[in-house]
Structures are given as structure tokens and as C-alpha cells.
Amino acid sequence: MDSFSTDTFAQLENELESHCSSTPLAVLNFLLKSKSQAEMEKKFSKPMMWIGIYIAIASLFCILPMVADLLHGFKNKKLWFPCKYFTLNAASLTVIAIAIKLPMDLNNSMPGDVDQAAKLGSMSFMCTMMANLLPSLAIMDSKELLTNIIALAVLVITLVVNVCIQIETGVVHNCEDGYYSTQPYNHCLIAYIYVTMLLMLMMMHICTSLMILKSKQILESKYRSGHETAVKDLELQQPGRVTVEKLKHYVSNHWIMAETGNPQFMTVCYATTSASGVICVLSIAVHVIVMRFTRPTMKFYGSDYKWSVIAILITQFTGVILGTVAPISRCFASLSFKVSIKWIWNHMRVFKVESYCTQKLSDWKQSSIPLKFSSRRCKIVIQDLKVLILSFCIGIQKSVVAACKIIALIPIFFVIGLFCCFYCCKWLKIMFGATYNVTAENPAQLQHSKDLSDYVLQLQNDMELAQRTLKSISISVNHVIQKAKKQKPNNLLKLIEESSSFEGVGKYDVHQVPPLPEEKYVDCWSLPVVTLTAIAISLPNIQNNMVNRLLRSVSEGLTYVKHVEETLNASEEFVSGQKAARALWLEVDVYHKWLGNKLQNPAHQVNTTKEIVQWFSDTAKNMITEVEIKNKKGSDDSSVYMSVSANSMYRITQTLLVSYDANIDQVSQEELFVKLSSMISHILAACLTNLPQVIAMKCHTSVIEKREESVHTAARLLGETMQIINCLKDRTLPSLNPDELPFIDKWHDCFLHPSP
Template identity: 75%
Template sequence: MGDTYFHLLHNLDSYICTSITQTLKDFLTASLYQAYIQNKYSKPMMLIGIYIAIASLFCILPMVADLLQGFKTKKLWFPCKYFTLNAASLTVIAVAMKLPMDFSNSMPHVVDQAARLGSMAFMCTMMANLLPSLATMDSKELLTNIIALAILVITLAVNVSIQIVTGVVSHDDGEYSSILTFYNLLIAIFYVAMLLALLMIHTCSALMILKSKEILDHKYKAGHETALKDLELQQPTVEKLKLHVSNHWIMAETGSPQFMIVCSATTSASGVICVSSTLLHGIIMMYTTQHMMDYGSEYKGSVLVILITQFIGVILGTVAPVSRCFALLSFKVSIKQIWKHIKVFKVESYYTQRLTDWKQSSVPVKVSSRRCKIVIQELKVLSLSCCKGFQKMVVVACNMTALIPVFTVIGVLCCLQCWKRLKVTLSAFNNVLVERPAQLQHNKDLSQYVLQLQDDMELAERTLTSISKSGNHLIQKAEKQQPNSLMKLLEEYSGFEGVGKYDVQQGLPLPEQKYVDCWSLPIVTLTAIAISLPNIQKHMVDRLLRSVSEGLTYVKHVEETLNATDEYVSSQKVARTLWLEVEFYHKWLGYKLSNSAQQVNTTKGIVQWFSDTAKNMLTEVESKNMKGSDDNSVYMSASANSMYRLTQTILVSYHANIDQVSQEELLVQLSSMISHILAACLTNLPQVIAMKCHTSVIEKREASVQTAALLLGETMQIINSLQDRELPSLNLDELPFIDKWRDCLLHPSP
């Protein structure tokens, strides 16, 4: 372009004296220069278009991930796990919305206009998908995210409105017919209205979420107390644990904040809006496919990429909102009941409670003048009263819109029912009659744990059965993942005697102890000694490592749930770090276990080497760190202290006969102690499972119960086998602590 520009200027100079006046030459020169500058600065626009398409793709991928997660977990109301409303997603969405925001570039052609309108359809789809994610936020997050979303949507709506008024959105370059131009204008107006409606729905939903959570939380506490009455924590059976998990699973699923908002009329209304915008965009695309190469904006071919990418996003993103349209039918809500609410303009209190609280609160502004205070208070009351009235109008409108999917489903079900009646046989009908009472009784037992916002709403039997089956399926799936190596170790060495033998606290005095005993540290230390024995076959070492690795997974659950104080957490952190060193590198505090053991080779020499090395390390750490301790010194000190005490116990237990002990016999002794410590720790699994079923944070209940269900399924056989062993005389609150076990076994009560 630069060479062409200068060539044209040269030609103008050659004709200056013949046919072109100086004024005309100046005008043409300015026009050519303007075209040259315009072309120069429009070069990056194609790359910017690709950037917009990539941003759109980053919006589509999490929506698809939520779809796949919903199908995987059989939650066809598709909770928002990946595509959520936050600063990052809003930033990416803002980039994806650049086309309708762009004033500076002319976009007169078919594909250009379709891409601009398609971006607004894509925005409608994304807003409908984002709605359930509001339920996972606290009040501060709700406020900031709703304000940010409102700024984005209002800016988009204002920009498009200006383009409508100025004729940019319906620009006719001669190729358009007047009818098509008019259609573009109507479509743009429709999308602006839909975006503003979705923004109002988001704001309306945000106002009801916090009060709704309080209602569900109050009902959850009552259900939790009922569930605890049926569970005996001292020695609960697996069947009681399964029932306890199932009860909390029902409460967690029906009391999920996202499930609550999905089953509301606002979500159904947003789904209807999303479907409407998608259908309209589909019609636009049907026409555009006949003119796929008709683009002429500065975005060039990238505008076609944007159009196709965002159209795919609209199609895929509509699946979840459509499915959520019918989530209200999860409850037994009759058409008569919904119509009654609409007819009398009845709006549940949790929709307006937040506005009422603000209305009754005092003005936070400090004003000295009493008259000013009165004026401010009156203005606040008036504005909030208007907002409350507007909120009720939005809710009523959503209730009316929610009738569309309800009537659709009723019509479809009636048709299906008529078809089934033609095909059903007498035998099948009898089978249904036989099975139904048992199913009804099962649902009746679980229905007391269903949480709902409105007392006059009842969860449909089919939905309750589906939720119950999903919890049972999770437990059954976990049953197929039993820790076989761990179970073999526990069966091979039964009993708990090793807990009293692993540390008799004899031998030389130690430096001041800076940690407390936890379950995992002695297990890791004993394993380090076991795998250092050079004359043991490799498959035996590998089997022990697998058993300990599986066992530590469940030990971690016990420690994190029942030993969560700072002093225990410090020891647990040391054990986890040491286990990484032992399992993956076969090292102990930097020493290669195989090399160190081969230097002495005898059983006594190996144990003595560990003892001496640990003692020297303790002395060194103590001498270098008299005034304080950092993380590394705590790690070295705790690990060495545990090793010293364990090796001293082994040396004392064999007295002078340790020279006659083979490495195979020592491995059996070490494996026995490891097995007994693991068994003692895992007797706390029923208590851990029961505690993991309950959490006070409503947003975390579903994940917590899911963890409990998986843990129960994986450890059923372990729990059953340990219940056959005779426990020491310990109280329930003493069972989680290894030092209580050790003291009880060393000094049993008469």
C-alpha cells in the first residue's frame, strides 16, 4: 500500500500543470493519505478477530465441561462447576463481545451483521448458563459479581442501542433489501431486551439466594439431628453407616444451593429466553449460510471464524438452560398451584426479604443535620419500596414464563401415557403393582430428609428415587476399588498389640520433644527400616510398600478429621514429606536406604546404624538450633526422634538375642507393628465417615457427603473385619489418638 500511495502522488505531480488544479490535487492527496493510514491501522484487525474467536472458545470449553460433568454424574440440571461468574470469566466474556461493542469499524455485509447479532445471542446463552453459579457465592461476592455483570450488560445494551438509533446495525449498502434491513433492526432490539431481562433475572435471583440459604440451613440442621439419632458411633455397622450417608446425601442434594436456584421460576424463565434467542439465531444462520463469503469489514475472514465459533457455543450452551427449564417439575407443583400464585401475585418472602432488611436498617451515612437524615431515610425507603415492587413484578413474570415448559412437559407426558396404555400388558402391570409398595415405603423413609424452600412443595417420587440411586451407585462404584493390598496386610497380622510395642520410651534420654505422636509418622519410619533390609526379596518389599501406601490414604482421612490441632498437623506434615522420600526415592533424610544397609548387612548392624544416625542428627539439630526452629529443622528433628525411639524399642525388645534374628524375622516384626498401628487407626473410620457427612458450610456439603460415600464404599470390608477384633478399654474420644492406645496397651486397666 505504501508503494502504491507514493506512486499515485508521483503521477499527480506529473499532471499538475495539465489537467488537475492544485486544489484538487491537495484534496486527492489527503484522500489517498487517509486511505493509506486507514489501511495501515486496520492490518491488526484480523488478528484481533482471531483473538475474539479464541476468547469465545474459552467460554465454550467450560460450558461443555459442565455438560459432560452433568451427564457423568447423572445430574441433568447441570450444576455450574467450571463455567462460573467471576472476574476471570467476565474478562473473557468482555473480549468475546467486542463485535457488538465496536463503533469504529464498518460491518455492512451479511456475515458481518450476522456475527454482530450472533455475539448478542452468545451473550444470552452464557448468561443463562451462569445463573446457577450465583448460588455458590457469599454476599460480598454476589454484590461485586452482579455489579460487574450489570456494567458489562448495560454497556453492551447501550452500545447496540446507539447503533440501532444511528442505523449501524441495519446499515444498507445496496445489497440488502429493505425488508432484511428492517429484520436486522428488530432482531437487535429483541436481543437488547433479552439481555436486560436476563440481567433483571440475575439480580432477582441474587437477592433471594442468601435468605434461601438460611431457610435450607435451618431445615438441614433439623434433619441432621434426626439422622444422628439412628447412628451409634461406638460400633456402628456398615448398614447403619450406609443409611446415615444416604440420609445426608438426600439432604445435600436437595439442599444444594445450585439445585435450589435451578428449581426456581427465575431459572425456568432464563431458559425460555435462551431457547428463544437460540431459535432466532438459528434462523439468521440459515440465511447466512447462503452468503458465507459475503464479508467486507476490517476483520476480514476472521469474522467468519467468530460467527461459526459463537454459533457452536450457542448450540452447545443451550442444552443446560433447556434442561433446567424443566427442573421445577422435580417437585410436585401443580398447574393450579402455580396459577394461584400468579393470579394473586403471590411472591415468596425469600425473594424480597433482603430488600425488607435493607429498608428497615438505619442509614450508614453520618450526617449531623436531623432534617438531612430524615430526607435520606425517606428516599431510601421510597427507593427500596420501588425496588421491592419491581422485584415482585419480575418474579410474577418469571412464574408466568415458567408455565411454558410446564405445559410442554404435560402435553408430552399425556401423549406418552396414551401410547403406553396401548402397549402395556397385564403381566407388566401386575409387576408394577408388586414393586410399587416397597418403593413407596423406601421413598417415605427418605422424604423426611428432603429440603425445600416452600412447605407446600414436595419432591416428586421419581426425582427422590433418582437422587437416592445416585448415592447408592457412588457407594457401589467405590466398592469395586477395595484396597486389596492393605486388606491382606491387616488379615495377615491381626490384633492391636503392635501399637503398644512400637515405642516403649526406653533407652537414652532424648532432647526436648517438639512434636506429638501421630498415626502416620511411626508407620512411615517402620517402613523405612523394612525396605532397607538387603536380604529381603524385592516382591515382598513392593507388597509392603503398596499396603502402606493404601493404608496412609485412609490414615490421612482419620488424622485430618480427628487430629486437626496445630501440634498434630505439624507431625502429620513431617510424615507426609518423609513418606515421599521413602516411597519414591527409597531414602531416609537424604540417606540412600539400600547403600546404608549394605555397609553393615547384619540385622543388629542395620538397626544400630539407624539408631546412631538418628541420635547424631538430633544432637546436630539441637546444637545448631538452640534459639528457634525452621521447617527443615522440625522435619529433621521429628523424623530422627521417631527413628531413634523405634530402633531403641527394637533393640530393647530383642535384648542380646538380636544377633540371632534374621532379616526375614525382623521384617515380620516390623510388618506386624505396621499392620497393628494401621488397624488401630482405621477403627476410627466409622466416626470419620459420620463426621464427613456433616459440614456447616452449605456450599461444601455435597462434596463432603460424596467423600464420605466413596470412603464408605472403599472401606466396607475393612470396617467389617475390624469390628470382629476386641478393642481396648478406651472411650470414643480416646480412640483417635495413638498415645492413648499405646498407654492403654502397655498398662491395661485391671
């Protein structure tokens, strides 16, 4: 340390007095020892400045995800700012613990005004972060929620205890305590205010967690009912014949359910969220006052952190300013979602606590504990104790919710004042003759709005979503679809439009060659497409622009084929073929190679069409033999990949040689390229007839936390593939059962052996 503490000076004084009666040599030894001790303590304090920089960097890593959430909210027009990047987890708690090290530091003297302001500012920063983290509780399952809440509670309680200890020991001090200070405010009083805020926020987090557990169950039950209604409305009895318009309605219905049933959207409507926003505002107000009086003395710091304490103070003050935007917006967003005189009146009835707030505790209270005690008296004592504890917790829960409702009255009165001003201005304009252009709403739009409102998920039946919020959600799904429509796969569309049938699905493999006995696998959509493309782009006489167009078309097509395979062909029997196709496509598309062999003019002596096809067939056969030998010593992933890819190539090339018979020498490379492109087009078209079913399935997921993202993917997929769906809806499908359409082997068998 740069200077001795009060206790150190007192100890030195006592020791010096004891040495005064000693010889001068003893006094000299004592002074030398004291000097050595001072130099040692100074040496130990050198790293403190770097620790301060470390704290500032950790604070910055807390600020950046909060800013990212703000930008994400503005970009998606979600002014309730869902937590996407700044969430409560082990990593964020670790960084937060580093960022609030100053108020955790029990014995490091911080005598300067800047030092004290930085210590208090870290507490304000913690309040801001807790208010920002509140909605992220909703995206966790029960186990994660319990773990993270306990971890947060331990951190907050440790912080509160440490600050209280520092107030008692004088590390957080007042100017009356013997320390020089130019500030007109009381450091200890402000520290107590922040301690109170932190404890209140901690109670809000715990109460919100209990409310989330029951709220998810309520919303899940209502979602299942809405999903069943939407499925009946879609009429999926004829896959491949569902119109784009019906799909849009289906996606919109699930979008409404996903948005209004979003766990984070749900938490914004809690009284605890509004109250946390108010506390956040009070926190920043206190911190602004502290900063206002600290600014003139910014250069005066006296701790071992040196100038790094200024970096901490400025960084965390910036974080407090930026971090307050989201909690305040959520506070007013909850009013805009359900603002009505009836809702405001119900909310102002602060002593009316909704059933879902305490239902989880009541369920635990009524449940029985599985006890292994044989004594009946012990069981009675434990059960009575459990009921007593949970009854107390229910009382605490009701008190906290009621207190939050009282705090939340502040923004409610503010909104009421704004409404009064708005209606007064409107009345004055009418009085002074101002005209209004009132446009009657389209009856179709009114009916559509009513249909959408049937899919709104609310915790209570008497709650009603504001029409402008419903309209905003409806506009957002249309915006996603229209934006995706502009990113349609033009090259894939041209390839599919060049043909009008699916016959190529039955022509790519008419000469059956069984796979290796050790590596049996079921064919998938993507593998023959990649194999045919590899042969097509290896033809040396084909123009580069035609080759590049085919590659772009197949690349776009495989993106949607992957959706079909992951959604409808996700069983284990398809895995090896799908993995091989993805690895092979990377090699073909990027490196223009097939299993390590260059594609264009693969061998210098190969020039004719027959020679090229025969070279692929022979190479594939040799690889199959090599894999058989290798498998006797033990197989691995690479051998499976080579076996599946080589089998596919061998079957397809043998099919080409047999289909042309002896006339393949007379076939030009251009003709073969056209034939291969046609088969690729037919296979892709057949696969993509399943897109309506894929989109419908992506709209629904059983995991509530992933539902919004899944519906967003479905909406984007619908927008990108609208024209493909319209292009394929009039083509004649093979005589297959609806549940057989997602499988290429069923299509293949149907074309090879058509039913009479």
C-alpha cells in the same frame, strides 16, 4: 482501513474543493497527503484480523467449560446440569468481555452481511452464556455474589448502550440506510430484540440473587434440624462399633439433604430459571434465522476483521447451539422435580409471589441504618428514603417474578400436553385389552422411601418432591457406594487381616527418648508407620515381592490415615509430625531413601540385622546433633522436617535394640521384617477404627456450598472401607474414653501402662 468511511470522504471532498482554487502544486501535495493517510490507516487496520482470531479463541474458551458442564451432568445423571466449570467469576467475565467485542466495537465499520450477522450472533452468544451462568450464582457467598452481579451488570449495560449507539450511528444498519444488503430481515430490529433479552436476563440474575440470599437461610435452618435427627439415629455413643448398615443410612440421609439442599438444585426450581431457558430458546431461534439467510453470502465480508469474522460467527453459533441444552434441560427439570397437579396449579397462579422472593428486601426495609448524624430530621429523611426505595424494589421484584412465571407457562403447557398424551395412550391400551404387570412395592422399600422423604429440604412446606426424583437421588448414593466398593484397598485388607489385635501400638516406642527441646511435637499415626516401613524395606535379604506388597499396603493405608488425621487430629500440635510424615513417605515410596540416604543396604559394611538397626539409630542421632547446631543459627522448615523424622527413627530403633536386648544378633532379617510388618498392621488397624467417626463427620459441613462434595467424599470413603470396618468391629478395643480413640499417644500409653 481498506476503504474510507462516509465522513472521511465528505471531509476529503470539502478539502478538495478548497484546494481547487489553489495552484496545481498545492493540489498535488494534498493528494499525496491523502494517499499517505490512507496507507497509514491501512497499516493500522492490519492487526484487526488477529484480533478477530483472538475473539474466536476467547469464544472457544467460553464454550469448552459449558460443554464440560454438559458432560459432567450426563455422567452424574444430573440433567439439570449444575455449573461446575462455567461459573461467574472474574476470569470468566474477562473472557466473556473479549468474546463479545464485536457488538462492543463502536466505530469499526462492518458493512457486509457476514459482519452484521457476527455482531448480532455475539449478542445471542451472550444471552446463551447468561442463561448458563444463572445457577452458578447459588455457589457464592454474599460478598462474592454482590461483586459478581455488579460486574455482570456493568458488562451487560455497557453492551446494551454500545449497541444502541451503533444503531443510531449506523454501524448496525438496515438495507434502507444506504448499505447494500441481501437479507430480508431488519438488523436493527433484531439488535433491539437481543437488547431486550439481555436486559430481561440481567433483571433475572439480580432477582435470583436476592432470592438466593433468603433461600439459603431457610434451607440451612431445615438442614440443621435434619442433621440433629440423623445424629440421634446413628447413636455415636460407641465409636468403633457403628455398623456399616447404620453408616449407609446416615450417609444416605445426608446425601438427600445435600442434594435437595444444594443451592444450584434450589435455583433450578425458581421461575427465573425456567424463564431464562425460554429466552435462551427464543435467542437461538432468532440466530438460526439470521444464519439461515447469511449462509449463501458467507464469503462476502467487508470489515477490517477480514476472514476471521467468519471464524467468530461459526464458533459462536456452535456455542449457542451447545449452550442452549443446559437451560432447556433445567427448564423441564424443574417440572420433573415437583410435577403434580397441585404444584402446577400453584405455579400457574402467576400473581402469587412466594415470600422468600422478597423476604430479603423486606428485611432490609425493616432494618435500621446506623447513622452518625446528630440531626433528627436528617435521620427521618434518610430512613423514609430507604423505605421508599426498597418498597419500589420489592414491587419490581414481584413484577419480575410474576413475569417469569408467565414466561414459564410455556414449558408447563408443553409438559401438560405430554402427560395428556401419555394417559391417553395408557387409556387406549386398557380399552383394547393390553395387560399391565403391576408389581407391588416391597413394604420395606416403601418405609425406606418414607424415611428418606423426611430428609428432603424444600423452601416451602407445601412443596413436595416427586417420588421418582427422590428415588433417583437414593439410587445415586448407592451407585457411588457400590462403585467405590469395587475400588477397595485389597493390599491393606490383607495386611490388616494378618493380625487380630492392636498390641503393636504399644511396642513401637517403649524406650522413651525425648524430642529436642526446641522442636517439641506430638506423635501422629502416619509418622511411625512411615519410619517402620523405611526400616523394613531396607533389609537386603527380603524378597522384592514382599517389599513391594508392604509398600502398596502402606500406601493404601496412609490414604485413609490422612482422612483420620485431617478430620480428628487437625489441631496445630499435630501439624509438624503430619507434614514430616508426608514428605518422608514421598522420599521412601518413590526414591527408596530416608532423609537422602539409600534404604536398601544403606552402607556397604552393614549386613546383619543389628548393624542395619544400629546404622539407622546412629545416623538419626547424628542428624539430631546437626539440627541442634543449625537451630542455633535459626531454624527453617527443612530443619523441622529433619528433626521430627530423625527423632522418630531414633526412638523406634532404640526400642528395637532394647526389646531384643543382646539377642538381636540372632534375629534374622525375615523375622525382623515380620515384626515390623506386624507393628505397621497394628498401628494402621488402630487408626482405622476411627473411620466410622470420620465418615460421619465428613457427611456434615457448615458451608452449604461445599456440602454436596463433602457427602460425596463420605459415601466414596464408606464404599472403599466397608470391609475394613467390618474386619475391625469385633476386635477388642483398649480401655479408652471415646474421645481418646483418635490419638495414637493415648493408645500407646494405654498399652504401656494398662489399667488394672
